[in-house]
Amino acid sequence: MAEKNNSIARLIITLTIIGALGALFLAGVYEWTIPHILEHEARARERAIMEVLPEVDYYEEATHNDRIFYEGYDENDNFVGVAVSLRGGGYAGEIEIMIGSDPYAREIINIFILNHQETPGLGARITEEEFRENFENAPFSELEIVRRTPEEPQEIEAIAGATMSVEAVKNIVSRVGDVISEHYGGGS
């Protein structure tokens, strides 16, 4: 066999066999692991929704214009809030935020940062509880960044050294107000 080592057919056959065996093995791995991976994703999403709609007992998915809205209900089946995730430009990359709102898109209930690439120790502080508390019960419109302890509900306290990250979060959250009121009774 050794002298036939270099015939083109043998080269191709060897590579095909290795590739095919690898692909077959990976197909099995995929079947085995994918339910777990999907479960983790679903659980992470659920944790984020519960974080931004704490009063909610269960939620349903609704799709408007290709965007998924999570409609939250309390134990008496009252519609108490809606959550939606939105991406936008940050200081160093995209920021993705889950935002919970009352059903009329008037007040923010809470926000949760899903993904970001902000500077560790500076911009990354947008994920901290202390910063997110700024948005609790704040109105969607007229959000304002201040460099002191906030006194009004629409005021958000800036993070030292991370002005643009805070600005980016504010812009994304403001946009969510429009997105939600487009489909949920802003007028009522």
Next chain:
Amino acid sequence: MDNLQYLLLLFISTVLINNFVLIQFLGICPFLGVSRHVETAFSMGLAATFVMTMTAFATYFINTFILVALNLEFLRYMSFIIVIASLVQFVEMFIKKVSPVLYKALGIYLPLITTNCAIMGMALLIPMNDYNFIESIIFGFGAGVGFTLAIVLIAGLREEAQYGDVPRDLQGMPITLILAGLMALAFMGFAGLAMV
């Protein structure tokens, strides 16, 4: 117009803000290995940019119309590495035929590119970021330009550093890493330049 502005921002962001080498740590091996002289570094950058743009083009189609369409995502890494390796081989043969001058300049760097993780990283970031076709091409090209910029700059510094009085144990790789660290800090100043 809005779209054009967005694409320009994407390009700036890829080249400067999220520079592949200095901020994302992709392509460190050639960055340290082929950066002794500015000219060779520039040739390496050129070859990488060329292959990266082609790779962005090819992997976008494979990912969208084969892997995602047929639900074969678990073959993504395998198909991408095959694409990159074949592309490098093809580009090498093509350049050799068409332009012997260019081949002389780039030829020896092309095989090195197959294991350049900036190329694979770029190909993988495209589906991760959900880029469309145009965005993918801009991203691939921008990644290459960013790589070229970083490698040419470090080569310039290294050419100077060899005349400096560097402590014996820091000579070679350590001093290059320290220079790269200072450059990375400087590049952080670009953050916030464009919000994409």
Next chain:
Amino acid sequence: MARYFAIFKNGLWNENPIFKLIIGLCPTLAVTNTVVNGFAMGMATGFVLISSEIVISLIKKFIPNDVRIPSFILIIVTFVTFTDYFLGAFFPEIADALALFIPLIVVNCLILGRQEAFASRNPTRRAIFDAVGMTVGFTWVLVVLSAIRELFGFGTLAGVDIFGAGYTNMIIMILPGGAFLTLGVLVGVLNLLDRKVGSDNG
């Protein structure tokens, strides 16, 4: 047995992938901001290295010389994809932290380099010792580097608070620039150690 131990020891210092062979630096710099991440990266890379060295040393006779490298890459990418899905399914936090750098193990020159230099020329048992030695050698440098960065950058070690609440984090240590600077200085120190005591460490 002593011969096998010599192969194993080789990777720890004399041919240490990071500061002697200078390969596999992308993950070394990118994921070493905490000890947990650094260690996880070492283990993930080690798993791929060990499994592919075993498989390749077993089937090396059947692989024609001309397609040696493509065959190695196909085998390596199979194990990398497996690692990616496995971590995603059972260690999602680690998978999230290492993200892009798990698939990029496939282009880590360390893996392909060892197949070419060792696994394709040696029997399986020796290949295992080589792979384990290289894994430990790669991992210890990652852990030392990430310990330095985490300690000064966050004031913690593997998540345990060391400096107490009054410590001001040195943010530069977790930034990309800090990664380059720390590795540069660390390699300088290791070179110094190697020169001073290296001769009897071989």
